Amino acid sequence: MSTSPQLGPRRGSDLKDLGIIHDAAVLCLGGKIVSVGSTQDALRDPWIRKHRKKITEIDCSGKVVLPGFVDSHAHPVFVSPRLIDFEKRIEGASYEQIAAAGGGIRSSLEGVRKAAKSALIAKVADVLRDMAAYGTTTVEAKSGYGLTVESEMKSLEVIKQAASRWPGTVVPTLLGAHVVPKEFQGCSQKYVEIVCKEMIPRAAERKLARFVDVFCDKGAFTSEETEQIFQAAAQHGLSVRAHMGQLSETRLAPFLRFDPASFDHMDHVHDDDVAALAKSDTVATLVPGANYFLGLKDYPNARRLIDAGVAVALATDYNPGTSPTISMPMAMSLACTHMKMSPAEAIAAATINGAWALRLADRKGSIEPGKDADLAVFDVEDYREIPYWFGANHCSMTIANGVIVKRD
Ligand SMILES: [Zn+2]
Numbered sequence: 001m002s003t004s005p006q007l008g009p010r011r012g013s014d015l016k017d018l019g020i021i022h023d024a025a026v027l028c029l030g031g032k033i034v035s036v037g038s039t040q041d042a043l044r045d046p047w048i049r050k051h052r053k054k055i056t057e058i059d060c061s062g063k064v065v066l067p068g069f070v071d072s073h074a075h076p077v078f079v080s081p082r083l084i085d086f087e088k089r090i091e092g093a094s095y096e097q098i099a100a101a102g103g104g105i106r107s108s109l110e111g112v113r114k115a116a117k118s119a120l121i122a123k124v125a126d127v128l129r130d131m132a133a134y135g136t137t138t139v140e141a142k143s144g145y146g147l148t149v150e151s152e153m154k155s156l157e158v159i160k161q162a163a164s165r166w167p168g169t170v171v172p173t174l175l176g177a178h179v180v181p182k183e184f185q186g187c188s189q190k191y192v193e194i195v196c197k198e199m200i201p202r203a204a205e206r207k208l209a210r211f212v213d214v215f216c217d218k219g220a221f222t223s224e225e226t227e228q229i230f231q232a233a234a235q236h237g238l239s240v241r242a243h244m245g246q247l248s249e250t251r252l253a254p255f256l257r258f259d260p261a262s263f264d265h266m267d268h269v270h271d272d273d274v275a276a277l278a279k280s281d282t283v284a285t286l287v288p289g290a291n292y293f294l295g296l297k298d299y300p301n302a303r304r305l306i307d308a309g310v311a312v313a314l315a316t317d318y319n320p321g322t323s324p325t326i327s328m329p330m331a332m333s334l335a336c337t338h339m340k341m342s343p344a345e346a347i348a349a350a351t352i353n354g355a356w357a358l359r360l361a362d363r364k365g366s367i368e369p370g371k372d373a374d375l376a377v378f379d380v381e382d383y384r385e386i387p388y389w390f391g392a393n394h395c396s397m398t399i400a401n402g403v404i405v406k407r408d
Contacts (some may be wrong), residue, residue, distance in 0.1 A: 009283055009311030009356035010372045016344040018383070026065065027055075028373035031402035036367050058397070064383045066167070066347060068137025068374030069328040070354030070401060073264050073285050075175070076136075076162075077120060077155040078125045078145045079111030082320045095294065096219060105145070105179040108320055112145040117158055122160035127238065127318070128170070128311035129405070131326045134393055135323045135376030137168045137400040138355070138364050140315075142213055144175030149198045156208035167403035169372070171358050173241065174199060174209040177221050178230050196232035204236035211261065215243040216250055223250055230258040235283050238304075239359065245269050246290070256280050262313065262357040265290070267300045278309035283357040287317035288334035289325045302339035313353040314346060333390035343384040373402040373405075 010017075024044035027034045034043070042048055047057065057266055085103040098104050112120070118369035124141070131139055141163070143155035147379035156172055176199040177192070184191035203209040212233035218224040220243075230240045240258050246265035252273040255263075263277070264285040277284060283386050286300045305312050317323040325331070341349065355365025363372045377397035378386055386394065398406040 040090040072399040075319035137374035142175040144178035168400035173211040289323035333387040
């Protein structure tokens with residue numbers, strides 16, 4: 001699969017245009033894609049003929065080769081699964097009731113605050129390896145389960161260390177504003193000041209984060225607090241993204257002046273904001289794994305967003321509370337069955353638009369000369385089988401920055 005170069009993220013009817021090449025060949029050199037075309041043309045190429053003995057050939061006949069998935073929303077720095085929350089939810093408790101009973105995000109804090117850095121690094125490194133086994137080659141990794149200056153910096157250092165051990169690409173995000181920790185309940189403004197005046201400056205100075213994220217919703221941070229945090233991020237040269245509209249509707253247009261890379265979840269969005277987003281380069285990142293795992297009847301209205309011209313991406317939202325999955329094919333399957341996205345739209349949303357959501361579209365998300373050699377090979381004859389065989393992993397090989405990270 002390749003995609004033609006273009007000026008912005010995929011929108012509207014362009015989202016389903018995969019630019020499929022049958023019987024294709026991809027030449028990679030030094031971690032980059034050098035050329036893409038038909039196998040016949042590759043075999044006639046004088047340079048390839050001359051150097052054929054030195055080239056490692058990987059036979060992918062009968063298989064589907066995609067750009068490596070770009071998982072643009074993940075929370076990998078945590079210690080334990082939240083099994084009590086899982087059982088309580090099955091018994092009928094809501095997200096808010098679980099949080100009020102001491103579960104939810106706050107129950108993951110103690111583990112991360114107490115954990116040794118080495119133990120967290122090992123956990124994140126394991127997750128990156130497992131993600132690659134499902135075809136993911138670029139991962140956004142958020143902090144956000146420490147929520148003290150020290151533990152948030154520790155989480156970002158963990159991401160950096162784990163990333164250095166993985167051939168794929170990791171984009172670190174500071175999510176100090178994940179939830180107001182218990183110590184600051186009733187005085188959230190004090191906590192916001194710590195995020196703005198301590199966490200953001202430190203993360204920026206030490207180049208530990210590319211983005212600042214905020215969970216803007218009821219029970220988390222208000223629009224005013226989010227604006228304050230975005231302002232601080234901008235002052236320190238960090239780009240912004242936010243969890244928006246998961247539990248309730250927040251008006252989005254006022255935030256567009258900060259040029260957010262992405263608004264994520266987007267279950268509840270005002271009509272006027274849909275129109276404003278369609279005119280912006282801010283991506284709407286949908287994470288149907290969270291709706292699935294929370295057992296919700298409703299999913300984000302992807303059709304409404306896509307048909308209005310909003311750039312839509314798909315991600316796992318890998319986290320211990322609401323979406324414990326590393327599988328982009330599973331997210332794609334849910335997008336098809338519950339959000340009425342076509343398989344082709346799901347693939348573009350999980351690759352090139354994910355790359356836009358991380359501001360990496362110049363290097364990631366499509367198989368084009370000059371981009372990083374990130375490829376995922378699936379042992380299926382038709383790309384539509386990838387979301388079709390849900391729950392199974394048909395990825396037989398993953399190449400990240402030119403390095404084979406998974407091979408069956
Ligand atoms: Zn999230």
